[in-house]
Amino acid sequence: MKLQFPATSRNRDPILAVLREVLAPPTARVLEVASGSGEHAAFFAAAMPWLTWQPTDVEAAHLVSIDAWAAEAELGPRLLPALAFNAATDPFLPGPWDGIFCANLVHISPWAVAEGLFRGAASALAPGGPLVTYGPYTIDGKHTSDSNVAFDESLKARDPRWGVRDVAALAAISPELELTQRIAMPANNFILVFRRV
Numbered sequence: 001m002k003l004q005f006p007a008t009s010r011n012r013d014p015i016l017a018v019l020r021e022v023l024a025p026p027t028a029r030v031l032e033v034a035s036g037s038g039e040h041a042a043f044f045a046a047a048m049p050w051l052t053w054q055p056t057d058v059e060a061a062h063l064v065s066i067d068a069w070a071a072e073a074e075l076g077p078r079l080l081p082a083l084a085f086n087a088a089t090d091p092f093l094p095g096p097w098d099g100i101f102c103a104n105l106v107h108i109s110p111w112a113v114a115e116g117l118f119r120g121a122a123s124a125l126a127p128g129g130p131l132v133t134y135g136p137y138t139i140d141g142k143h144t145s146d147s148n149v150a151f152d153e154s155l156k157a158r159d160p161r162w163g164v165r166d167v168a169a170l171a172a173i174s175p176e177l178e179l180t181q182r183i184a185m186p187a188n189n190f191i192l193v194f195r196r197v
């Protein structure tokens with residue numbers, strides 16, 4: 001069954017505007033971690049015809065939905081069948097990947113997931129390749145809006161291991177990933193671009 005998350009439909013256009021630059025040619029092979037419904041995968045792969053997009057997720061129902069979005073998009077082998085992947089516990093998907101994209105994962109999962117994502121990306125990205133993350137973050141330990149304070153509290157109430165992550169803490173996970181861009185996005189979110197050194 002094809003799922004549709006309202007936030008994903010809302011944020012896909014502003015994210016695409018950034019990805020067109022960050023994942024410009026000669027970027028070719030992109031891995032998406034935590035693809036969710038699959039709407040991002042279908043939308044981004046359709047809009048950037050130079051890319052081959054590999055979606056993944058940990059939830060079986062999401063894998064079905066991702067493939068349903070892909071079938072509708074009719075992009076053939078440029079949008080690959082979704083793979084089951086747990087960023088915290090699975091061996092990282094073998095690269096080299098020209099780019100890795102991950103939206104709205106690290107605040108809504110335990111810290112071990114962020115560690116798995118960043119360490120794995122450092123091992124599997126081609127040199128210079130970007131890890132692009134999207135979501136809410138704190139900067140120097142400070143929230144960027146009152147609404148993010150409330151959101152952080154609601155996340156921690158759902159699961160004490162969840163919470164809005166600090167940009168510096170993410171940047172400290174792997175010395176092989178250098179934070180090169182922090183782009184303010186609508187609704188108090190950011191895109192972070194880390195490059196494999």
Ligand SMILES: C[S@@+](CC[C@H](N)C(=O)[O-])C[C@H]1O[C@@H](n2cnc3c(N)ncnc32)[C@H](O)[C@@H]1O
Nearest residue numbers: 008034035036058059085086087088103104109
């Ligand atoms: C808030 S949704 C974001 C989905 C999508 N990236 C988006 O922005 O629309 C979080 C996603 O992370 C996935 N997820 C949670 N824990 C994960 C893990 N350990 N490894 C990989 N994916 C995970 C969930 O199944 C879900 O699809």
